[in-house]
Amino acid sequence: xxxxxxxxxxxxxxxxxxxxxxxxxxxxxxxxxxxxxxxxxxxxxxxxxxxxxxxxxxxxxxxxxxxxxxxxxxxxxxxxxxxxxxxxxxxxxxxxxxxxxxxxxxxxxxxxxxxxxxxxxxxxxxxxxxxxxxxxxxxxxxxxxxxxxxxxxxxxxxxxxxxxxxxxxxxxxxxxxxxxxxxxxxxxxxxxxxxxxxxxxxxxxxxxxxxxxxxxxxxxxxxxxxxxxxxxxxxxxxxxxxxxxxxxxxxxxxxxxxxxxxxxxxxxxxxxxxxxxxxxxxxxxxxxxxxxxxxxxxxxxxxxxxxxxxxxxxxxxxxxxxxxxxxxxxxxxxxxxxxxxxxxxxxxxxxxxxxx
Numbered sequence: 370x371x372x373x374x375x376x377x378x379x380x381x382x383x384x385x386x387x388x389x390x391x392x393x394x395x396x397x398x399x400x401x402x403x404x405x406x407x408x409x410x411x412x413x414x415x416x417x418x419x420x421x422x423x424x425x426x427x428x429x430x431x432x433x434x435x436x437x438x439x440x441x442x443x444x445x446x447x448x449x450x451x452x453x454x455x456x457x458x459x460x461x462x463x464x465x466x467x468x469x470x471x472x473x474x475x476x477x478x479x480x481x482x483x484x485x486x487x488x489x490x491x492x493x494x495x496x497x498x499x500x501x502x503x504x505x506x507x508x509x510x511x512x513x514x515x516x517x518x519x520x521x522x523x524x525x526x527x528x529x530x531x532x533x534x535x536x537x538x539x540x541x542x543x544x545x546x547x548x549x550x551x552x553x554x555x556x557x558x559x560x561x562x563x564x565x566x567x568x569x570x571x572x573x574x575x576x577x578x579x580x581x582x583x584x585x586x587x588x589x590x591x592x593x594x595x596x597x598x599x600x601x602x603x604x605x606x607x608x609x610x611x612x613x614x615x616x617x618x619x620x621x622x623x624x625x626x627x628x629x630x631x632x633x634x635x636x637x638x639x640x641x642x643x644x645x646x647x648x649x650x651x652x653x654x655x656x657x658x659x660x661x662x663x664x665x666x667x668x669x670x671x672x673x674x675x676x677x678x679x680x681x682x683x684x685x686x687x688x689x690x691x692x693x694x695x696x697x698x699x700x701x702x703x704x705x706x707x708x709x710x711x712x713x714x715x716x717x718x719x720x721x722x723x724x725x
Contacts (some may be wrong), residue, residue: 370566398611398682422459426624437634444642448515450635454520461530464621466538472618480680487676490554491562496528502573509579517639524632531625543662564668591661594640599699629681644702659708
């Protein structure tokens with residue numbers, strides 16, 4: 370077996386009868402949309418939590434995304450999340466992108482490459498944006514929450530370097546520094562990312578002026594923790610990582626971005642802990658969450674340049690369903706309901722999958 374086939378064989382596979390008894394096939398990228406929530410065994414949880422970086426290649430991304438929701442109904446405290454961070458830190462420079470470079474240049478089609486960059490570039494810029502927007506949120510936080518946020522900022526720096534390496538070493542973008550590579554990937558960023566991050570920048574400025582204004586902090590938390598981290602980030606991860614698993618391509622990208630998803634589980638759980646605590650202390654804070662979601666859903670519907678998901682095994686409707694599934698699960702798990710008008714809005718814009 371050559372090195373390429375050996376690497377590709379590491380990706381999780383699932384048995385199927387569609388091609389004959391005893392044959393194996395990598396899971397369809399969109400299979401999880403129809404599977405619904407899954408129950409993780411104790412062994413699966415240990416695999417996700419304890420795997421060293423080299424072992425993350427064997428972990429199923431759908432399990433990691435499910436793991437994000439595992440503790441949302443009984444959210445861990447910030448000190449527990451900080452201890453998890455200490456256990457799960459990984460070195461971005463341990464990744465070897467040599468096989469990814471071969472896959473990108475010799476095996477992926479031009480349509481696949483363009484679609485992949487269009488989806489991944491939002492995350493590339495998002496990681497850097499959070500590096501500069503999240504520190505201001507620490508000012509009004511508790512001391513325990515500051516530990517968690519400080520750890521998250523270090524995570525975001527690692528993720529920024531991960532994408533910088535991927536775009537330099539695999540995609541082949543040129544640049545003398547990190548910002549130059551970010552500038553080179555910006556033409557692929559869609560409004561799906563520009564709109565909420567523009568809103569976040571505005572909200573971060575509001576907190577800089579009024580760092581202890583809890584309503585301003587809840588609005589920021591809704592945009593960042595709930596929508597950007599809980600919906601956009603996990604959806605982008607699912608789209609690109611399920612493609613890599615399905616095709617058996619990009620092993621270093623799969624490893625690093627799945628490890629990133631494990632990091633995101635702590636970020637989402639910490640953010641939802643903050644929002645849940647804020648609503649419990651002052652139930653009227655739910656109005657700030659609802660108003661912010663109305664704004665996000667309105668600006669997110671503006672599109673001037675379509676992202677083509679089909680080369681990665683997805684359709685527009687399937688990606689939108691994924692977004693809404695992530696949103697509803699976060700809110701339901703932490704006990705934050707939607708107002709009737711938001712429920713009506715979601716019912717109108719959420720697609721219904723054929724046969725699903």
